[in-house]
Amino acid sequence: MAISVTSLLSISFLLITSSLAHAQIEYVTERRLRGRNRCNIERITAQEPSHRVESEAGVTELFDENDQQFECAGVAFQRRIIQPRGLLPPSFFNAPRLVYILQGRGISGTVVPGCPESFQQFQQQSQRRRGQGQRSSDQHQRINHFREGDILALPAGVVHWAYNDGDQPVVAITVVDTGNNANQLDRNHRQFLLAGRKQRGQRFSVEPTRQEDSNENIFNGFETESLAEVMGISRDLAEKLKGRNDNRGEIIRVEEELRVIRPSRMEREEYEEERRRQTTVNGLEQAFCSLRIKENIDDxxxxxxxxxxxxxxxxxxxxxxxxxxxxxxxxxxxxxxxxxxxxxxxxxxxxxxxxxxxxxxxxxxxxxxxxxxxxxxxxxxxxxxxxxxxxxxxxxxxxxxxxxxxxxxxxxxxxxxxxxxxxxxxxxxxxxxxxxxxxxxxxxxxxxxxxxxxxxxxxxxxxxxxx
Missing domain, CATH: 2.60.120.10 (Jelly Rolls)
Structure with missing residues (x-):
C-alpha cells in the first residue's frame, strides 16, 4: 500500500520530536555546563527593566540579561503590556519560554511544524452537533483563550501570536530559558519576527545590554523577486510582507476587531476532552500536537x-x-x-x-x-x-x-x-x-x-x- 507524502512527513516529525525530547530529558544534568563558571555571585540585587520599547499598541520592557545573575541562571526576562485590540504579531524565539498573565485576557495561537490545521475541523464538528451544515472557512492551528493567572508554555522555534480582546491592558511576564539545550545559537535571548518591526527603544541605564536596538521581520532579508516567485504572489505583495515602511512596532493595533475562527470556552473544553479520548493513527498528535500549553495557577x-x-x-x-x-x-x-x-x-x-x-x-x-x-x-x-x-x-x-x-x-x-x-x-x-x-x-x-x-x-x- 502506498504511503502518502503527508504521512511520511508526519512520521518523520514524530521521530524527530521524540528524539529531541529524549535527548533533552536524558542530558538535563548537562544543560547548563556552558555557564557553570558564571554563578560565583557575591551580591544579588533585585532587578528592574533596563530597556523599554514602545509600539503602536503596547510596550515591551526588557531586563538586562547581561547581568551576572541572569547569566548564572541562563535566562532572559521581559514584561509586556498589550493595549485593548492590540496584536502581538507572529514571532518565534531561540529558546523555550513560559509566559504568565498578570492582568487581562485575550487569545493566542501557536503554529507547530507538522501539526494539523484542525480548527476548521473543530468548527465543522461543532456545527454538526448543532444540526447545521458545513460552511467554507479559514483553516489554522489551535487558538487558546488566556486570562489572568494563566501560564503559557511555548517551545523553542514555535511561532506564537497573541491578541487582547478584553477591555483592559494585558500585562504579561516572560522568562526565556536561553541555557536550555533546545537553544544551540548562544546564551543570548533572540526573537525572530515573522511580522512587525521592533523599534529602537529607550534605555534606563548607561550600561550596554545585549538586546538589539531594532529588528526587521525575516521576510525583509529575502530578495523580493524570489519571495514573490516562491509564494506565487505579485512583487508589490511581497514588498508588503517585508514591512519596511511599517513603523507600528512589534505590537500593532487592530482597527476593528480580530475575526478568527475560535471556539467558546465551553466548546473548547468539550473539544479537548473529546480529543483526549481519541486514539490517533500515527501517534503524532499524542506526541506533541495535542499537548496542552496552558494552565491557570491562580485558583x-x-x-x-x-x-x-x-x-x-x-x-x-x-x-x-x-x-x-x-x-x-x-x-x-x-x-x-x-x-x-x-x-x-x-x-x-x-x-x-x-x-x-x-x-x-x-x-x-x-x-x-x-x-x-x-x-x-x-x-x-x-x-x-x-x-x-x-x-x-x-x-x-x-x-x-x-x-x-x-x-x-x-x-x-x-x-x-x-x-x-x-x-x-x-x-x-x-x-x-x-x-x-x-x-x-x-x-x-x-x-x-x-x-x-x-x-x-x-x-x-x-x-x-x-x-
Missing amino acids: PERADIYNPNAGRITHLNSKKLPILRYLQLNAEKGVVRPDALISPHWNVNAHAIVYISRGSARFQIVGLRGNTVHNNEVRQGQVVVVPQHFATLIRSSREGFEYVAFFTNDNAIVSNIVGKDSVLKGMPVEVIMNSYRMSTEEARRVKENRGEELALFEPRVQGRRYG
Whole structure:
C-alpha cells in the first residue's frame, strides 16, 4: 500500500520530536555546563527593566540579561503590556519560554511544524452537533483563550501570536530559558519576527545590554523577486510582507476587531476532552500536537500548600502540564499573608527566577561560604534570581505579597530547612545536639517547634515564646 507524502512527513516529525525530547530529558544534568563558571555571585540585587520599547499598541520592557545573575541562571526576562485590540504579531524565539498573565485576557495561537490545521475541523464538528451544515472557512492551528493567572508554555522555534480582546491592558511576564539545550545559537535571548518591526527603544541605564536596538521581520532579508516567485504572489505583495515602511512596532493595533475562527470556552473544553479520548493513527498528535500549553495557577482550590494564617503556594510541573517535560521548565505561584514567612530552603535541581507581582517582602539569600548575598526588600515589579543551592528565607511585609517563580527544571525540588518534611525534621536529635553544641531539650525545640507547618509559616504571635 502506498504511503502518502503527508504521512511520511508526519512520521518523520514524530521521530524527530521524540528524539529531541529524549535527548533533552536524558542530558538535563548537562544543560547548563556552558555557564557553570558564571554563578560565583557575591551580591544579588533585585532587578528592574533596563530597556523599554514602545509600539503602536503596547510596550515591551526588557531586563538586562547581561547581568551576572541572569547569566548564572541562563535566562532572559521581559514584561509586556498589550493595549485593548492590540496584536502581538507572529514571532518565534531561540529558546523555550513560559509566559504568565498578570492582568487581562485575550487569545493566542501557536503554529507547530507538522501539526494539523484542525480548527476548521473543530468548527465543522461543532456545527454538526448543532444540526447545521458545513460552511467554507479559514483553516489554522489551535487558538487558546488566556486570562489572568494563566501560564503559557511555548517551545523553542514555535511561532506564537497573541491578541487582547478584553477591555483592559494585558500585562504579561516572560522568562526565556536561553541555557536550555533546545537553544544551540548562544546564551543570548533572540526573537525572530515573522511580522512587525521592533523599534529602537529607550534605555534606563548607561550600561550596554545585549538586546538589539531594532529588528526587521525575516521576510525583509529575502530578495523580493524570489519571495514573490516562491509564494506565487505579485512583487508589490511581497514588498508588503517585508514591512519596511511599517513603523507600528512589534505590537500593532487592530482597527476593528480580530475575526478568527475560535471556539467558546465551553466548546473548547468539550473539544479537548473529546480529543483526549481519541486514539490517533500515527501517534503524532499524542506526541506533541495535542499537548496542552496552558494552565491557570491562580485558583485557590488548586493550591498544593495552604496555611490559613500564612497563605498558599501552587506548583506547576510536568505532571500537571506534560509539555513542561519537553521544555524543562516549571512555575510556582505564591500568595503570602502579612508578616508570614517562607521557610528557609534551597532549590535542589534548578535556578529560581522570582517576580513580585503584588506587595513586597524581605529576601535573605545566603551563598556558598555562608555569606549574605542579599538582605533587602523586594518590591512589586522587581525580579530576584536565586541560584541553585543558595539558601533563601523570605518574610512578607505588613501588606502581604504575591509572587510568580520560574524554575529551570520541569520538576523542581525544594529542600526546606525548617518545618514538616524538612532537613532538620529528618535528623536525629543527637545529630542536632552535637552539631550545634545544644542540650537535648534545645535540639528538640529546634527540630519540633515548626514541625507541623510546611513551607509557609504563620507570623510569631506577640508575647509567645518558642524558646
